[in-house]
Amino acid sequence: MTVPAPARLAIIAGSGGLPAALVASLAERPLICAPEGFAPAGLDVDQTFRVERLALFLHWLEDQGVTEVAFAGAVQRPRLDPSLFDPATATMVPRLLAAMGQGDDATLREVLAIFEEAGFALRGVADLAPALVPGPGVYAGGVTAQDETDAARAAAIVQALGAVDVGQGCVVAGGLCLAVEALPGTDAMLGFVAQIPASLRPARGLFYKAPKPAQDRRIDLPTLGVQTLRHAAAAGLGGVVWQAGGVICLDLPAMQQEADALGLTLWAR
Incomplete structure (x- = not known):
């Protein structure tokens, strides 16, 4: 044989x-x-x-x-x-x-x-490497009722964007969409949010990330890391949320430590 x-x-x-x-x-x-x-x-x-x-x-x-x-x-x-x-x-x-x-x-x-x-x-x-793609859970901070509302709104936006192959992320605060991810990428989007005057945006808010609805998950899964958290905090956001099982976290323990230091919520929804 x-x-x-x-x-x-x-x-x-x-x-x-x-x-x-x-x-x-x-x-x-x-x-x-x-x-x-x-x-x-x-x-x-x-x-x-x-x-x-x-x-x-x-x-x-x-x-x-x-x-x-x-x-x-x-x-x-x-x-x-x-x-x-x-x-x-x-x-x-x-x-x-x-x-x-x-x-x-x-x-x-x-x-x-x-x-x-x-x-x-x-x-x-x-x-x-399944450990790089965390399952559902709150990994740092706590989830408020407003976070739940904003996350649901963000998930609907990202699903709509993904259906036309545009992006994998957006920022929502108080039910308002502050920015969506397009060709320039996540860092550029968060940099834009950081420049929005406080008078034009609700406090806190969150950055949400998820794969596109019809995406082949063997390639180009969204990725989060410590640097993403720093950009989110610099943009005045209160949390980073992602679709559980659909987003790569490069170093989840380091992300948890950084989120605690920055006062951010980490939530695999």
Whole structure:
């Protein structure tokens, strides 16, 4: 009887701390690969690749015995150089461009499809390291009746935004939406909220984060960390709330300690 070879995992790593947090949660070190220009923090990269040479990179993964792939970290849309396309990758360009025209979620789904068609099994962060995706609970502070109302309002807003592939977060205070997350990202949104005059906004309020309704949760789950809490506090907010089981917390103990120091509520709703 032939014994199947053990699965070998490769992480397609973007920038930020998530790839390192994921690797630290695994029993064995995977192969670390990164798109050019998006090196992960705190990790040595085994292979850098360009999107224009994606087909060649997929063949390289196969040659290394890779059978499973996980995506972790932040990657912005690359500027493609047509002169660098190899013939096989060039055939993928029309489908990628069509997906990019529909939004980030559609683009990521197409990328996943290309990797699956190449024979790789896709693993999500929640599957590989469930401790990074906390379940329901109040992890710091307390939840007020106004928090419950604001969180319900925020969840409805994020669901509506996600349905048209816009964003994964918003800020609500006293039932009013102060800002929504778009292409510039979470930090830019919280920076905008910090500049809203106190006369135009209710006190306290919260930042809410959740995946898009139809999102493939094997890629691009929302991520929170200590720095997010600091930005939320600087914006005058009283809490950070997220959809339980749908958001990555890079270091929950450190987030709890920081939330206590800042007087913030942490709630996986």
